[in-house]
Amino acid sequence: MKLLRVGPAGGERPVLLSDDGVHHDLSGLTGDIDGRFLATGGPARAARALAAGTLPELAVPDGTRVGAPVARPGKIVCVGLNYRDHAAETGAAEPDEPVLFMKAPNTVVGPHDTVRVPRGSTRTDYEVELAVVLGGTARYLDSPEQARDLVAGYAISNDVSEREFQLDRGGTWDKGKSCETFNPLGPWLVTADEVGDPQDLGLRLWVDGELRQNGTTKDMIFSVAHVIWYVSRFMVLEPGDVINTGTPAGVALGRPDAPYLRAGSVVELEIDGLGRQRQVCEDAE
Structure with a gap:
């Protein structure tokens, strides 16, 4: 559904x-x-x-x-470096545990809404991701298997990032992840029963018609169920919360030949069975 x-x-x-x-x-x-x-x-x-x-x-x-398919998520939890090829392209070792960070909930916009390139940005990046939406409360789960029944469904997420803010300006990653419009979500929330195996989905992203990312959730280091179980050990996940589960290789950060986003850039994303997004970038006023 x-x-x-x-x-x-x-x-x-x-x-x-x-x-x-x-x-x-x-x-x-x-x-x-x-x-x-x-x-x-x-x-x-x-x-x-x-x-x-x-x-x-x-x-x-x-x-x-079309708006984001979930209204007012309480929190957005993100997993960094969760694809083997993405970790390799950034020169990072595969993590032993999921790398977690947060995005401000008000970054969420519709799947075709404008993405605003922040003032002073020169390194605004794109990341196609499988988003998981919680339908139940996850608190100190005993095993990843318990997580499966708590998933309401899945959606496409664009985890837009400003790499200078994220990596070169000190502190945590959050300041490069929480700029306005930095989380287009949707178009649909597809219920878990219709998606089937979340670890067998293709993800693709284009910038100005050029295919930049072409991966599969099979390449995740930590599965969806493992991530939910793991996060529940540190915070309570509630219905309507969103987890961005990581991105495959092909981001501008890992491709010196691939320019970052700028005003006028057109970003298109799709995940098997979850629809398609399209955003046009503009400079923040």
Whole structure:
């Protein structure tokens, strides 16, 4: 099942996209696709309503804005250096434990919204990532197997990064990861049952039509389930929280011949079964 939110920023409407390509209005079931909806069996209720034929169809004209598929995530936890080829391209050793950092929740924007290159930036980078959205609470899990039942679904994430801010300006990585618009998410939240094995998905990213990243989640050092279990040892994950699980090789940081993003750059991303994103970059005012 594919869940999404359409409409102007701050006024999105919750929608279910059925397999036949028809949009169905979820407003009668929930005010939004958020942590509460996910924690209280909302996706299952939506599926039952669809099967019963009680969800009204919704006309979504071409050009309608698509928002992030999850409203107001409480936190965004990210995993660095989680692909073997990406660790190699940056000259880093494969980590013994997941490398964690945070992104500010208000970095989340829609999958086709503008990405703003920060003031003074010369090294704004792109990262196609599999995002995991929690549907239950993860606290001191006993094993990775427990994590599987806590996943509401998956989405595409662009973990946009400013490398100078991240690596050369002191402190943690967060300042290079939390600039405004630095986490396009969506277009859909695809429920876990439809995705199947999250460790068998292809990821691709283009900049101005050039294929820059072409990887697979098979190359992850730490699996989705392992990451959720691991994070739960250090913080409580709650419904609606997002985990960005890392990026494959091909980022500008690892390719001296590949220019960083600038105003006018067009970034396109896709992951098998999760749809496609497209962003045009502009300078922050």
